Amino acid sequence: xxxxxxxxxxxxxxxxVARRQExxxxxxxxxxxxxxxxxxxxxxxxxxLSGVPPGGWFGEGSVIKRELRKYDVxxxxxxxxMFVPSDTFHALLESSLPFTGFVIRQLNNRMxxxxxxxxxxxxxxxxxxxxxxxxxxxxxxLYPDTGRTLAISQEEVGLLAGVxxxxxxxxxxxLEKLRILRLSYNQIEVLDLERLYAFGREQI
DNA sequence: ACATTAACGATGA
DNA sequence: TCATCGTTAATGT
Numbered sequence: 279x280x281x282x283x284x285x286x287x288x289x290x291x292x293x294x295v296a297r298r299q300e301x302x303x304x305x306x307x308x309x310x311x312x313x314x315x316x317x318x319x320x321x322x323x324x325x326x327l328s329g330v331p332p333g334g335w336f337g338e339g340s341v342i343k344r345e346l347r348k349y350d351v352x353x354x355x356x357x358x359x360m361f362v363p364s365d366t367f368h369a370l371l372e373s374s375l376p377f378t379g380f381v382i383r384q385l386n387n388r389m390x391x392x393x394x395x396x397x398x399x400x401x402x403x404x405x406x407x408x409x410x411x412x413x414x415x416x417x418x419x420l421y422p423d424t425g426r427t428l429a430i431s432q433e434e435v436g437l438l439a440g441v442x443x444x445x446x447x448x449x450x451x452x453l454e455k456l457r458i459l460r461l462s463y464n465q466i467e468v469l470d471l472e473r474l475y476a477f478g479r480e481q482i
Numbered sequence: 483a484c485a486t487t488a489a490c491g492a493t494g495a
Numbered sequence: 496t497c498a499t500c501g502t503t504a505a506t507g508t
Contacts, residue, residue, distance in 0.1 A: 442486050443500090444485090444486075462494095464494085
């Protein structure tokens with residue numbers, strides 16, 4: 279039933295996936311590429327709320343509440359996304375206990391993610407904040423399909439971590455010197471996920 | 483101090 | 496040819 283009612287879409291880099299204030303008609307999953315949730319103001323400034331790598335799902339909150347979407351959704355990289363209609367989502371929620379469990383875990387993880395973000399922004403120095411922002415993207419619990427490399431520009435890491443691109447560049451080079459990351463053009467490879475997670479945590 | 487913006491050239495796809 | 500990256504200088508808090 280899910281497969282018959284859902285559809286997939288190829289998205290170009292920079293394409294809008296969904297817009298703020300529109301009805302939340304779909305629960306959306308990322309199969310490949312990278313998508314971000316962000317809010318843009320009239321003057322073009324933006325606040326990136328979260329990056330969603332392969333294996334990630336989002337929008338369940340607004341679908342459950344049947345409310346307008348709270349953020350804009352854009353493809354950072356060329357991506358393949360799955361769109362599950364709201365009605366299908368609700369039907370699954372009522373008929374499948376395993377699905378309900380999945381959604382609860384999803385909401386719980388998302389809550390933990392945002393709590394950690396606030397904590398990180400107030401307690402950690404910039405290098406550690408960058409490390410934690412990246413570690414979130416590579417979280418195997420939330421995003422089981424994400425490998426150890428991700429195509430993302432340093433500019434986007436900056437928007438995600440709330441730090442300027444120039445400062446991100448320094449932080450990433452520091453992490454590369456520690457052999458935690460390997461950097462290449464528009465791509466970040468995690469060499470040591472454990473140390474990436476641990477980086478900065480001793481400060482707390 | 484330390485981050486940000488602005489600007490520049492170099493380099494990759 | 497355009498996006499991305501590495502760096503520096505000026506500016507702000």
